[in-house]
Amino acid sequence: MTLVNPSDDADPEEQSAVDEGEVEDLKPIDQATLDKLMELYAGASEVERSSELDGASPDGPTSDVDLxxxxxxTSLLKATPFTDFVHYQSVSCYTHPEKQDRVSQYCSEHKWVSGFCTFADILLRVVVVLMVLGTIGAILVGAIYKTFYA
Incomplete structure (x- = not known):
């Protein structure tokens, strides 16, 4: 593979030809530039660091508890099935180039539906938290009762 760069003395017309994908106006890189490029590549730490991560997030694990x-x-607390419905409907009904614009258009036209879906997602999380706390409480009450009263 030969590395090439655009000629420095090219006029704007020749530069536009290079931009359009024509490669006949390009010249080979001299040996000094190639040596400098290889020196920079050899000392690159980003490549080494990313290969050490082995596909893991650079921010570290999201949770270190493996119970x-x-x-x-965790997936129940992060679940947003009702808001996902709003996003699905907005993407399928509107043709804005950005997804955010589609969702905001849908929410402005269907305020009741988007408000209900937001409330339902929050209510789902509250129910999950109450179920977890209730289960933990029932286990503690059972343990205390068996220990002291049985």
Whole structure:
């Protein structure tokens, strides 16, 4: 593979030809530039660091607790099925170039639906939290009752 760069003395017409994909106006890179490029590439730390991550997020793990059922509870707390419905409807009904514009258009035209979906997602999270706290409370009450009163 030969590395090439546009000629420095090219006029704007020749430069536009290069921009359009014509490569006949390009000249090979001299050896000094190639040596400098290889020197920079050899000292690149970004490539080494990204290969050390092995596909992991650079911010680290999202949760370091690996308990049975923890991922399930986390997914329940992050679930937004009603808001996902609003997003699905907005993407399928509107033709704005940006998804955000589609969602805002849908929410402005269907305020009741988007408000209900937001409330339902919050209510779902509250119910999940109450179920978890209720289960923990029932376990504690059962343990205390068996320990002291049985």
């Amino acid at each position: 049975p059922g923890f991922k399930f509870l």
